[in-house]
Amino acid sequence: MQNHSLRKNYHFFLTEELPKPEAYYVQAANAANGAANLGCPTVLIYPQRGWPAINPINLLQPFQPEKPPERVIKYYNLQDKLQVARLPMPWPIDYFKNKFTNSKTIATKYYFPFHIRATTKIVHAWNWNFIKAAIKNGIPAIYEHHHHEDKQFEPEIVNHPLFQLAVTVTDTVRESMIQHGMPAEKVIKLHNGFNRLFMERQPEKASVWREKLLQNQRSQLVVYAGALQQFKGIDILIDVAKQMPYVQFACAGGKQTEVEHYQQIAQAKQVNNISFLGFVLQNELAPLLQAADILAHPHCSGQAATFTSPLKLFDYLASGTPIVATEIPSLIDFQNTVAIAAWCEPDKPGKFATALQQVLETHPKKIDGYPDTIEFVKQFSWENRAAKILSYVDESYRPQLVA
Structure with missing residues (x-):
C-alpha cells in the first residue's frame, strides 16, 4: 500500500453542495463511488456553505478528505471506500454575481492549484472550467458531458496530451460533441450503471x-x-x-x-x-x-x-x-x-x-x-464503468490501486 502522504487521488469535482436529488448528482456520486470500490483512492470534491465554511481552520486547510456525511451516504447509498472533501465557500462567495465571488472560480483558481493539485493524480469533472484548470495546472483530466450544448471546445484543451477522454451516455451527444470540436478518438459513449x-x-x-x-x-x-x-x-x-x-x-x-x-x-x-x-x-x-x-x-x-x-x-x-x-x-x-x-x-x-x-x-x-x-x-455496474473509463487513460496517469 502507498504511503498516504504521497498518495495521489482520483479527484471528482462537483459545483454544488450535496446531497441533491437531480440525476446529475446521483450519477456523479455513483461514478465516484464505483471508482473507489475498484480500489482507486477517490475523493469527491464539492463546495460547502454556511457556518462550517467560516471556520478559520477549514479556510487554512480547505482540502480535508474524510468519510462522507451520513446524510450523503444514505442519499446515494455510498459504500465505505469513497471519501469527500468539502471546500469552504464563506460569504460573500456566490452571494454576489461576479466571477471573483463565484465558487467555481474560487475552486479552480485558488483551491485547486494551491491546496489540491499536489495530491491529484487525475481529475474527473462535469464542469468544463474544472477540466481547463486541471490541464493548465499540468494534471490529466476526464470530462463527462451528457447534454447538447452549442459551444465550441477550445482546441488547445481538447488536443492537449493531458486531456485524456470525454465520456457521454448517448451516441447523439457524442456526435454533437465531435461537431463542436471534440476529437472523435477522445470521446466515448458509455452507459450509466446501477448501484x-x-x-x-x-x-x-x-x-x-x-x-x-x-x-x-x-x-x-x-x-x-x-x-x-x-x-x-x-x-x-x-x-x-x-x-x-x-x-x-x-x-x-x-x-x-x-x-x-x-x-x-x-x-x-x-x-x-x-x-x-x-x-x-x-x-x-x-x-x-x-x-x-x-x-x-x-x-x-x-x-x-x-x-x-x-x-x-x-x-x-x-x-x-x-x-x-x-x-x-x-x-x-x-x-x-x-x-x-x-x-x-x-x-x-x-x-x-x-x-x-x-x-x-x-x-x-x-x-x-x-x-x-x-x-x-x-x-453495467458502476465499478465496471469506472474500469472501462480508466482503460482509455494513459497508464502513467491512472490512479494506483490501494489494498
Missing part, C-alpha cells in the same frame, strides 16, 4: 411497500422512478392510469412543487389510482422497485429523447422487475436484449396501456425477480 444495493433482494421491505400502496382491492402495482417532468412522460402515465383503473400506479421522485403539480393534474382528470411519493432515498427506492409488478419507463418524443440519460433503467434492471419502455434513441441499444419486456411508441397512452396489460399477463410477479434481467445488467 449494487438495487440487486440485493429485500422481500420484507418490498412487501411493506406493496401493502402501503395497493388500495381499493387493486392487486397489481406499476412504479415509475425518476424526474417528474413533462418530457419524461408523466402526463402520459396519468392518462395510462386512467385507462387502467384496476391497477395501482406510483411515481417516486420530483421536487415538492412538481409533486403538487401532478397531483392536481391527476385530480382534475379524476384519476385516483396514481400516487406521487416525492423523492425516495436510494435505500427505500430499491425495495420499491422490487415491490412493483412492472416498472414504467415512459418518455415523450422530441429533442430531450435524443440525449436523456437512462439512469433509472439500470436500477430498474437490477431489481429484476419487468420493464415497459418507450422507444427513444437513448434506449436503442437495449432493443434486441432481454432487458425490456415490452416496447411502445412515444406519446401514445393507449399503446403504453396495452403494453402494460400484455406484460401483466405474460410476466407474473416473482419475489426474486427475473434472473435473465438480473444477469444481463451485471455488466
Whole structure:
C-alpha cells in the first residue's frame, strides 16, 4: 500500500453542495463511488456553505478528505471506500454575481492549484472550467458531458496530451460533441450503471411497500422512478392510469412543487389510482422497485429523447422487475436484449396501456425477480464503468490501486 502522504487521488469535482436529488448528482456520486470500490483512492470534491465554511481552520486547510456525511451516504447509498472533501465557500462567495465571488472560480483558481493539485493524480469533472484548470495546472483530466450544448471546445484543451477522454451516455451527444470540436478518438459513449444495493433482494421491505400502496382491492402495482417532468412522460402515465383503473400506479421522485403539480393534474382528470411519493432515498427506492409488478419507463418524443440519460433503467434492471419502455434513441441499444419486456411508441397512452396489460399477463410477479434481467445488467455496474473509463487513460496517469 502507498504511503498516504504521497498518495495521489482520483479527484471528482462537483459545483454544488450535496446531497441533491437531480440525476446529475446521483450519477456523479455513483461514478465516484464505483471508482473507489475498484480500489482507486477517490475523493469527491464539492463546495460547502454556511457556518462550517467560516471556520478559520477549514479556510487554512480547505482540502480535508474524510468519510462522507451520513446524510450523503444514505442519499446515494455510498459504500465505505469513497471519501469527500468539502471546500469552504464563506460569504460573500456566490452571494454576489461576479466571477471573483463565484465558487467555481474560487475552486479552480485558488483551491485547486494551491491546496489540491499536489495530491491529484487525475481529475474527473462535469464542469468544463474544472477540466481547463486541471490541464493548465499540468494534471490529466476526464470530462463527462451528457447534454447538447452549442459551444465550441477550445482546441488547445481538447488536443492537449493531458486531456485524456470525454465520456457521454448517448451516441447523439457524442456526435454533437465531435461537431463542436471534440476529437472523435477522445470521446466515448458509455452507459450509466446501477448501484449494487438495487440487486440485493429485500422481500420484507418490498412487501411493506406493496401493502402501503395497493388500495381499493387493486392487486397489481406499476412504479415509475425518476424526474417528474413533462418530457419524461408523466402526463402520459396519468392518462395510462386512467385507462387502467384496476391497477395501482406510483411515481417516486420530483421536487415538492412538481409533486403538487401532478397531483392536481391527476385530480382534475379524476384519476385516483396514481400516487406521487416525492423523492425516495436510494435505500427505500430499491425495495420499491422490487415491490412493483412492472416498472414504467415512459418518455415523450422530441429533442430531450435524443440525449436523456437512462439512469433509472439500470436500477430498474437490477431489481429484476419487468420493464415497459418507450422507444427513444437513448434506449436503442437495449432493443434486441432481454432487458425490456415490452416496447411502445412515444406519446401514445393507449399503446403504453396495452403494453402494460400484455406484460401483466405474460410476466407474473416473482419475489426474486427475473434472473435473465438480473444477469444481463451485471455488466453495467458502476465499478465496471469506472474500469472501462480508466482503460482509455494513459497508464502513467491512472490512479494506483490501494489494498
